[in-house]
Amino acid sequence: MPTLRVEMFAGRTLDQKRALARELTDATVRALGVPASAVEVLFYDIEKHDWAVAGTLCSDPPASPPQQA
Amino acid sequence: MPTLRVEMFAGRTLDQKRALARELTDATVRALGVPASAVEVLFYDIEKHDWAVAGTLCSDPPASPPQQA
Amino acid sequence: MPTLRVEMFAGRTLDQKRALARELTDATVRALGVPASAVEVLFYDIEKHDWAVAGTLCSDPPASPPQQA
Amino acid sequence: MPTLRVEMFAGRTLDQKRALARELTDATVRALGVPASAVEVLFYDIEKHDWAVAGTLCSDPPASPPQQA
Amino acid sequence: MPTLRVEMFAGRTLDQKRALARELTDATVRALGVPASAVEVLFYDIEKHDWAVAGTLCSDPPASPPQQA
Amino acid sequence: MPTLRVEMFAGRTLDQKRALARELTDATVRALGVPASAVEVLFYDIEKHDWAVAGTLCSDPPASPPQQA
Numbered sequence: 001m002p003t004l005r006v007e008m009f010a011g012r013t014l015d016q017k018r019a020l021a022r023e024l025t026d027a028t029v030r031a032l033g034v035p036a037s038a039v040e041v042l043f044y045d046i047e048k049h050d051w052a053v054a055g056t057l058c059s060d061p062p063a064s065p066p067q068q069a
Numbered sequence: 070m071p072t073l074r075v076e077m078f079a080g081r082t083l084d085q086k087r088a089l090a091r092e093l094t095d096a097t098v099r100a101l102g103v104p105a106s107a108v109e110v111l112f113y114d115i116e117k118h119d120w121a122v123a124g125t126l127c128s129d130p131p132a133s134p135p136q137q138a
Numbered sequence: 139m140p141t142l143r144v145e146m147f148a149g150r151t152l153d154q155k156r157a158l159a160r161e162l163t164d165a166t167v168r169a170l171g172v173p174a175s176a177v178e179v180l181f182y183d184i185e186k187h188d189w190a191v192a193g194t195l196c197s198d199p200p201a202s203p204p205q206q207a
Numbered sequence: 208m209p210t211l212r213v214e215m216f217a218g219r220t221l222d223q224k225r226a227l228a229r230e231l232t233d234a235t236v237r238a239l240g241v242p243a244s245a246v247e248v249l250f251y252d253i254e255k256h257d258w259a260v261a262g263t264l265c266s267d268p269p270a271s272p273p274q275q276a
Numbered sequence: 277m278p279t280l281r282v283e284m285f286a287g288r289t290l291d292q293k294r295a296l297a298r299e300l301t302d303a304t305v306r307a308l309g310v311p312a313s314a315v316e317v318l319f320y321d322i323e324k325h326d327w328a329v330a331g332t333l334c335s336d337p338p339a340s341p342p343q344q345a
Numbered sequence: 346m347p348t349l350r351v352e353m354f355a356g357r358t359l360d361q362k363r364a365l366a367r368e369l370t371d372a373t374v375r376a377l378g379v380p381a382s383a384v385e386v387l388f389y390d391i392e393k394h395d396w397a398v399a400g401t402l403c404s405d406p407p408a409s410p411p412q413q414a
Binding site: 070071074078081085089092096099115 | 139140142143145147154158166168169184189
C-alpha cells in the first residue's frame, strides 16, 4: 500500500509497462512520502471491444468523438 | 464518469456487448441526467472457474442451486 | 451475477439511485437475457476531490474543460 | 454478498482455486454468520509482468526483495 | 499479494473485521501455500441503499426475495 | 482512459491528493504518450481498520512488521 490499479487499452509493450510502473511509483513516493517498497501497481489490459464511451465500443467506428488512451 | 464496470461470465458475443453498452449508457443518461459522452462502461469477462457461489466454482456441478448470469 | 459497479460523483438522491438500479438491471436483462434476480448493482459515491481528470481534481477550478457526471 | 475479489499471480491450478473458494467461503460464514449461499468469490489471475512492487515488475529480477504470492 | 477485497454490508464490528481478516488470511495460506505476510485484505463497507439486487435497493422492502449478507 | 485507482490510508490532505493526481497523470503521459486529458485518477481512502496485512488490521498493534503507506 498504496496500491494502484491501472486500466488501459491492451497492446502496451513490456517496456512501456516497466516504465509506467517505475514512473507511477516514483510519483507516489514524491507526493506521499512513502517508501517505494510500499507501492504496488497492477495493470489491467482492456480490449477496445470491452471499453465503451458514450455507449459505443471503442473498437467500433466512433459515433462519439475519437478516443485515445 | 460515471464509470460502470460489468463483471459477467465470459462468452458474450460482440453484439451482446454492443447492445449492453448502449443500454447501460442510455439507462444512466435517463436516471442521472448526464450526457452520454460522460458515461464509460468496461466489461470484465469472468470464466466460470473463476467465479464461485456458496464455495463452489460455477464450472463445477452445483452443490448449490444452479447459477445463471 | 452479472455484477455492476457504478462510480459516480457523490450527491445523488436515494430516488436517483433507486431509478438507476432499476434501469441498469432492466438494461442488463434485455441485453443478456438473464433473469433480474441474477443482477447486482453497487454504487460508489466518489467525492469530487477524489476524482481527477487531466491531473486536476474535479473539485478544483478546471485547468481542463469542465466535467459533468 | 458478501463478495470477495482475489487478485493473485496467474498459474494456480483449478484444484487450488476450488480449495481457495471453499476455504474463503467457510471463513466468511464463520466470521460473519452469513449463509454460504450469500458468498461470492471471484478470482483475477494477474501475470507477473502486470504486477509491480517498488516500481519493478514482478517478472523482472528484483531490485527490490523477492516477492512471493 | 495475494490481495483480497471484501464488499459487504456496512455495520460489522471491529471484532468481526478482525476475525474475518484473520480467517481469510489463514484460508489463503492453507489453499495457496503463501506466507501470511504476503496476504492483504481490504474491507469495503457498502450501505444497503448502495447495493441493489434484482433492481431493488437492499434498503427497500424486497420486491425480490430477502437478501442476507 | 487510462483510468487509475489509488487505494491508500485515509488522512491525506487535499494538497497531497492534488499533487498525487498531477504527478500520476504526468507519469502516465510520459510513459504511454497519451494526452493528459485522457487520464483519470480516483482516490479511495481506506481506514486502517479496513486494511489488513498478514491477518492483522493495520489499526492494531503489529503482530506483523510495521506497515507504512
